[in-house]
Amino acid sequence: MPTTTLQIPTEDGQADAFAAFPDDGGRHPGVLMYGDAFGIRPALREIARELAGHGYYVLVPNFFHRHGPTPVVDLPAHIGEDARPALVAQVMPLIRAHTTERVLSDAEAYLAFLTGRPEVSAGPVAVTGYCIGGLLALRTAAAHPGRVAAVAGFHGPVGADGPDRQRLLSTLTAEVYLGHAESDLTPEDLGELDRALDAAGVGYTSEIYPGTVHGFTMSDTDAFDPAALQLHWDRLLPLLGRTLATG
Template identity: 70%
Template sequence: MPTMTLQIPTEDGQADAFAAYPDGGGQHPGVLLYMDIFGVRPVLEEMARELAGHGYYVLVPNVFYRNGPAPLVELPEHIGAEARPTLFGRLVPLLEEHTPERVLRDADAYLGFLAGRPEVGAGPVAAIGYCMGAALAMRTAAAHPDRVAAAAGFHPSALVTDAPDSPHRLVPGLNAEVHLGLAESDMTPEAISEFEQALDAAGVAHTCEIYPGTLHGFTMADTAAFDPVALQRHWDRLLPLLDRTLAKG
């Protein structure tokens, strides 16, 4: 399966990225895959390969590129509880610097890059994300309703906040089918209800599901939160969503 590392021109510099796509040439629907806070690394590259094997061109940008190329921090082979305080101490400030304005500038660049790739078809794309990437996917989908036909977030963070530009307030801009796969502690029942009410009011097709017995980060095989059953459930939800919304050539 072809893979490559890339540099994507943005308004603020060059974003390094990983891409995977099917063998055999031709054009394929694009999928923009937003990383979790730990960044672009082998586990995300493997997820991109898995998606590419189902017929998609998958782009995984390092959204923290302004601070340097991935990896920005040295990660242990297995991210357990003992490593998290140090890692979060270095990475959370980068997340706080990644403002909604930066997110949208970068989304323009990532979608423009996909539109210009000869391996990517002319139809709509999907935006999916993990942890913090779920909010980035929702912001991207809301800002580009003509381009993004599917938006998915798994073990999401910060989808419902008090901010005037909280992702849940952007729902009226969506033209994408949405799936949220939640760990049991990701969002309060009140926050889930508020997000679903916004989706219902906007007429957005969606599913919002708590994956039973899971911890935040359940899809990530290099973390202590990993749950192989929940990872499979995630594929069982994500692949049909992409199949329904993205036209394969």
């Protein structure tokens, strides 16, 4: 599986990125993948490679590029619960500095770069995200309704937009998939979110993964749940298959 590191031009300098794509010399649908707040690392690269193996060009940008290249924060090989609080304390200022304006400016640059790659086929792309990346994925899809056919978020902060959530959702045209950790969302919260999605008039699936905690897709954390990661693939791959052109 070919992989490469790239530099994406943005309004605020170069954003380093990781890409994975099929080894057949052809053109394939593009997927913009936002990682979690811990950034590009082996566990995230493995998810990108797995997705690329199903026939997609996967671009994973360092969305904290204004603070330096990957790794922006030094990480242990395994992010255990003992290390997590200190690491979260380091990344929270980066999250707060990543304003909506920065998100949207970067999204424009990322999509232009992705769709301009010679390995990427014409037509709309998909956007996926994990943790905070799920919110970035939704914002990207909402800002580019004609360019994004599908958006998926896993264990993301779906309530982070607060009173602006309805305005965000109302501009979506992409098909939406949201897979929530049980520790992140109560059934009541899920019902409220689903009512907001209904009001927005978008096609969506929104569900809680039973018995999971925040971060369940990331194999280098104590939150990792192999069965939940497989369920994530069982939901994500059909979504991409029915929304992205493969010819």
